[in-house]
Amino acid sequence: MTLSLSDVTVTRGHGRTRTPVFHEFTARFEPGRVTALVGPSGSGKSTLLAVAGALLLPDSGAVVLDDTDITGLREAERTRLRRERIGYMFQSGNLLGALTATEQLLAASYVAGGGTRRHRARAVAALEEVGLADRLKHRPDQLSGGERQRVALARALFLGPGLLLVDEPTAAVDRTQADAIAKLIIDRTRAHDCVTLVATHDPAVIATADTRIDLNPEP
Numbered sequence: 001m002t003l004s005l006s007d008v009t010v011t012r013g014h015g016r017t018r019t020p021v022f023h024e025f026t027a028r029f030e031p032g033r034v035t036a037l038v039g040p041s042g043s044g045k046s047t048l049l050a051v052a053g054a055l056l057l058p059d060s061g062a063v064v065l066d067d068t069d070i071t072g073l074r075e076a077e078r079t080r081l082r083r084e085r086i087g088y089m090f091q092s093g094n095l096l097g098a099l100t101a102t103e104q105l106l107a108a109s110y111v112a113g114g115g116t117r118r119h120r121a122r123a124v125a126a127l128e129e130v131g132l133a134d135r136l137k138h139r140p141d142q143l144s145g146g147e148r149q150r151v152a153l154a155r156a157l158f159l160g161p162g163l164l165l166v167d168e169p170t171a172a173v174d175r176t177q178a179d180a181i182a183k184l185i186i187d188r189t190r191a192h193d194c195v196t197l198v199a200t201h202d203p204a205v206i207a208t209a210d211t212r213i214d215l216n217p218e219p
């Protein structure tokens, strides 16, 4: 999958909270490569992830995944695209407290219409890929911060997305875990040949990325 944004303008909020975030922003992203989105707080890193991930529509401009401009899709089509082709890994992991590591992935596949025995085997394989073969039955409160982030990464990758969107993956973990997660994101991006965007303040994540885009707050 390739992703390109052309002349994307985004304004958030309404009335007194109306905030211009991007004005005619253009960028192109290639598969198998990690791009670090860098910039001060409020510069639009999370907003760019939301626009790329079809969670937020720009005011104008095109967001093209392969040959499809997602801004022209109906809501149901965007929902399907999000489920089938885009993996999200958010800051806190967003894991469900009552579920084991394997079940976190199966819950995602259930939402996407799966949930079969084949999916269970794939879920286990995805957790093995991120080094959690011996943590399959652990719930979030029985995992370290770094392990929770690895479950979140496995879940994001499990359904084979073409686009992986990652928001501050190392914000809540120690240096050693952060370095391991940065390396895993690179490895998995290569292995899955997906387009990966990572919003981050972490110099180690920025250093391991293939490219970086510096965002500045709109004046």
Ligand SMILES: Nc1ncnc2c1ncn2[C@@H]1O[C@H](COP(=O)(O)OP(=O)(O)OP(=O)(O)O)[C@@H](O)[C@H]1O
Pocket: 012, 013, 014, 017, 018, 019, 021, 039, 040, 041, 042, 043, 044, 045, 046, 047, 048, 199
């Ligand atoms: N729902 C909203 N309504 C109004 N303004 C918003 C809304 N969401 C975000 N903003 C504004 O848009 C700008 C970009 O926010 P965004 O969260 O994308 O920044 P960021 O670079 O990810 O910041 P951080 O590093 O603090 O997470 C900020 O100025 C923010 O205040």
